[in-house]
Amino acid sequence: MNASRTARERVRAELIKEITDIARRHLATAGAPGLSLRAVAREMGMVSSAIYRYFPSRDDLLTALIIDGYNALGEAVERADAACAAGDFTGRWLAVCRAVREWALAHPHEYALLYGSPVPGYAAPQDTVAPAVRDTAVYGRIVTDAHRAGRLVPPPICPPPPAVLAEDAEVVRSLMPGVPDDVVTRAIAAWTGLFGMVSFELFGQFNNTITHRAELFDHNVTCLGRLLGLPE
Amino acid sequence: MNASRTARERVRAELIKEITDIARRHLATAGAPGLSLRAVAREMGMVSSAIYRYFPSRDDLLTALIIDGYNALGEAVERADAACAAGDFTGRWLAVCRAVREWALAHPHEYALLYGSPVPGYAAPQDTVAPAVRDTAVYGRIVTDAHRAGRLVPPPICPPPPAVLAEDAEVVRSLMPGVPDDVVTRAIAAWTGLFGMVSFELFGQFNNTITHRAELFDHNVTCLGRLLGLPE
DNA sequence: TGTGATTAGAGAGCACCGCTCTTGACGTAA
DNA sequence: TTACGTCAAGAGCGGTGCTCTCTAATCACA
Known part of the structure; x- marks a missing residue:
């Protein structure tokens, strides 16, 4: 039987x-x-x-592809992070950024499915939530590790985050425990900045403008890392 | 006749x-x-x-909608900028950012058409190029004005941009004449960061995580402005 | 003012789509 | 052997973009 x-x-x-x-x-x-x-x-x-x-239904097939996509990207990010020295926080951040960009360039339509315009009429089921944060979890570990090692020194150029953001920071802090609110908001800024760069490149906003995209990308995410407080 | x-x-x-x-x-x-x-x-x-x-064809209808969308967003951005005191560069930057976000929230599908995943099989004709940079042109004027007024002081936290980026910077500099390469690359980072924030919010990446989105947005674009070198 | 040229809409039709329903074949468990 | 659950097949529904032909209206000009 x-x-x-x-x-x-x-x-x-x-x-x-x-x-x-x-x-x-x-x-x-x-x-x-x-x-x-x-x-x-x-x-x-x-x-x-x-x-x-x-x-x-077609949506269920889409869901399967989305979950696979998140897992593939998450795995690529995990692999990139694991290949770095654990104490090289700046290197890990850069490696993660590059992994995201390279995966996106290699799988543009899958990236669009994950981070581009939502498919109208499609509502992502709960199953997609866990794989969706695989990459973010890696990022959170880097921030946490750097913070714990005392190597995360945010430059004093930003105002303190408004008090009302504390409760959102609490949610995000599940991915980077112990990190103060100021760093959490900067971490969000760096993370969204990373995907802003990738999306701009992939979705054609750099056409007729930027030719040395890898170099610009590396430089800009490095800046974002500094904004976050990663060491030089 | x-x-x-x-x-x-x-x-x-x-x-x-x-x-x-x-x-x-x-x-x-x-x-x-x-x-x-x-x-x-x-x-x-x-x-x-x-x-x-x-x-x-359907594509021609889409093109018309895209051009209209770029113009509508550009106009909203221009209006927001014009409502500020010309010398309040930080206020102008924040106003432009808010205008982008608010227009995007009010017209999510149009925003997705402009800055989301490209429509497969659709190639944007040349007619879309000019309207597409209307908002960016406003941004360029703010950066230029601040720079000329000597109020643009980038914090020394980023490495100098690699020499190979000079030629790309030259292209972007048509929107912000006289601005040095270091500021140009930071300007790109801030601009992509802005759209990264808007896209993350609009495309659902903040779901179940961020609730005070306007506050987080304001705070983060303020940080990006500081990274760029805008005054406090 | 009448006429020939141009432009408009109507409608049929093609090949495709996602999706639903019914039918019949098949393997398996009782 | 019988009864049941699973599955492929195929017809069909209403929808899509797009093309074609035909007719009606409108325009420019003699």
Whole structure:
């Protein structure tokens, strides 16, 4: 009973993997709006309706791709961080930034799915929340480690954050325990700045303007790291 | 001859305006992928094919909406800047940032069209370039004015930009003449940081995390302004 | 003022989409 | 052997962008 059931389950799991693989390939060429269940089915030699046995709707297929995307990006970021000396906080920050950018450049449509305009009518289910913070968790560890090592010295150029932000800071602090509010808000600024850079480059805002994008990126995220208080 | 021709032309212009208005309304509810020529035609009491008399393709309609969007945002930014005292550079920067954010919050799908994931298969024609830099031009004037007034004092926390960025800086400098490379790169960082903040908020990255978004936004763009060297 | 040229909308039609429903084949457990 | 759950197939619904042809209105000019 168990053997036969797992046999079926195994075929099912393989088909699901094949579907998501093909869907990811289609996503990479046509983008999220152009992702078509029928086209995926055609490529699998299936009839379109058969896909619904595996994904009850197009949105569920999208959800699977989103979760895979967050995990892939998170893994890339984790790998980049792990390759650095634990005490080289500036190096870890730069490595994480580069990992984000390089993953985004290699998978532009997946990045757009994660950090670009939301797909209209699609509401991300709860399953996407955990993988979504994998990269941010790495970032939080870097900030925490640097802070604990006493190497996080924010330059005194920002006003203190308004008191009302304390409760939001408390939530973010779950990713960087013990870090003071001022650093938390700077950390948010640096993180959003990183994704602002990547999005600008990827979404075409640098067209006809910036040619040395890697160099500009490195330089700017370095500045953001300094703003955050990372050592030189 | 002229009068009659303009009569026809006038009707045509009015119809074009009506089409784009309806399209913009549809865009505001269904987003770019959901923008449907047929739905627009239906609402106008026309048959779908009639729209093609005015816009040869869906892409041309999108282009019109993009140009209108850039102009609307640019105008909002210009108005916000003009409402400030010319010598209050920090106030002008904050006003511009707020104008961008508020326009984006009021027109999320239009913002997504301009600064979100590019529409797959759509290539922005040259007509969109000029309106696209209207907001950036205002920003450039603020930086230039502050620099000329000697009020732009970048804190010495960033390394000097690598020499290879000089040629890109030269291009950007057309918007902020006379400003040194170091400030140009910081200006880019602040500008991308601004849009990173807006995009994160609008595209859902702050969900379940940040509740006092206006306050965080104000605080963070203020930090970015300080990084740029704007006075307190 | 009448006429030929131009422009407009209507409608049918093509190929595609996501999605739903029913039908029949198949393997498995009782 | 029978009964059940799973699955592929296919038809069909209403929608999409876009093209084509046909007719009606409008315009420019003789």
